[in-house]
Amino acid sequence: MDVFQPISPLKFLEKNKSGGLCKGNMGIIIARAGVGKTACLIHIAFDKIFRNEKLVHISLESGPEKVTAYYKSIYYDLINFLGLTDENDYRERIDKNRMILAYLNQSFTVGRLCENLRNLRENLKFTPDTLIVDGLDFENAGRSLFGAFKDIARELDVEIWFSALSHRHITEANERGIPYPCHSLDDLFTIIIQLQPDTSGISLRLLKDHDNESVSDTSIRLDTNTFSIIE
Numbered sequence: 001m002d003v004f005q006p007i008s009p010l011k012f013l014e015k016n017k018s019g020g021l022c023k024g025n026m027g028i029i030i031a032r033a034g035v036g037k038t039a040c041l042i043h044i045a046f047d048k049i050f051r052n053e054k055l056v057h058i059s060l061e062s063g064p065e066k067v068t069a070y071y072k073s074i075y076y077d078l079i080n081f082l083g084l085t086d087e088n089d090y091r092e093r094i095d096k097n098r099m100i101l102a103y104l105n106q107s108f109t110v111g112r113l114c115e116n117l118r119n120l121r122e123n124l125k126f127t128p129d130t131l132i133v134d135g136l137d138f139e140n141a142g143r144s145l146f147g148a149f150k151d152i153a154r155e156l157d158v159e160i161w162f163s164a165l166s167h168r169h170i171t172e173a174n175e176r177g178i179p180y181p182c183h184s185l186d187d188l189f190t191i192i193i194q195l196q197p198d199t200s201g202i203s204l205r206l207l208k209d210h211d212n213e214s215v216s217d218t219s220i221r222l223d224t225n226t227f228s229i230i231e
Contacts, residue, residue, distance in 0.1 A: 008047040011229060021159045021191050023129065026150060028162045030182055031195035036202060037163035039227045040195060041132050042074050044161055049097040050090060053129040056120070058113065059102045061135030067100050074227070081226045099126055108136075110148040117156065131160045138164040138181040146188050166194075178207055195222075202227070 010020060021027045031037045041057075048055045059067050071094070079087050101116055120126040133149070153160050164182055174183040178192060186192060192208035205219040220229055 008043055008229070010044055010047045021161070023157045023159050024154045025190035026146070026153055026160045026162065026188060027191035027193070028164055028182060028189050029193045029195060030164045030166050030179060030207075032166050032168055032197075035195045035197050036222075036224075036227055037165070037195065038070065038134050039074060040193075040204070040222075041134055041161055041163055042071055043227050045071075045098065045130075045132055046075070046078070048130045049093050052093060052097060054097050054099075054126060055130045055132065056099045056101060056117070056128045058131060058133045059100065059135055060104070060108050060133070060137075062102065063104060064100045064102050067102065071098075077226050081223075099124075099128070110145065110152070114152065117152075128156075128158055131158050133160060133162045136162060136164075138162075138185070143185060143188075146185055150188055176208070197224075 029037050029040050031040075045055050045057060057067060062070075075090075075094070079090075084090075099120060101113070103112070117128070120128070131152075149160055152158070166179055166181065170180045172180040172183060174186065176186060178186040179194065182189070182192060186208060189208065190210055191206070194205045194207055196203045196205060200221070201224050202222045203219055204222055222229060
């Protein structure tokens with residue numbers, strides 16, 4: 001078993017009946033600014049990469065250099081946390097299994113993304129198993145955009161993870177307990193996770209897991225520095 005997998009935030013999903021997000025579906029991490037949405041997404045990315053699955057990280061806020069630096073920072077925090085001395089294999093897996101696409105200054109469109117993914121497949125023989133979309137403005141994106149992402153997930157047989165920014169002063173939620181800004185979109189997502197800070201760390205709470213109705217008490221705690229699971 002990969003040494004990173006027992007501390008991955010995805011570990012608790014795999015214990016559930018659903019077994020995780022699965023291809024063709026979309027998942028989302030909701031949190032306020034600065035709580036750790038991107039860090040949690042990168043942990044999900046590492047979990048995929050170190051299983052030798054292909055991943056494309058799509059950034060709408062930061063350039064490739066900044067995203068790469070963020071991966072390196074979290075990676076070396078994990079290396080130190082686990083006390084690993086020979087980690088060449090893991091670095092090689094990152095180089096082989098990850099691609100970064102950045103769309104800055106509102107340059108993102110679904111059509112452009114599909115073209116870039118097609119180029120990766122045809123020219124680099126890189127066919128992703130997972131897409132991570134970080135920095136999408138849920139408040140202004142519109143339902144049709146997420147419908148288009150849903151089509152991508154099904155047509156390309158990938159799972160897609162998003163991050164969504166919530167706000168302390170907006171407490172709106174739907175009847176299923178899904179908070180703003182995802183309260184009107186939750187039917188499009190298969191897994192919904194909320195990150196909440198407190199005095200002893202960060203709580204990762206599962207709000208939706210496929211059609212499972214018994215998720216209200218499903219949560220784990222994450223270390224604030226490494227975002228690994230606190231047993």
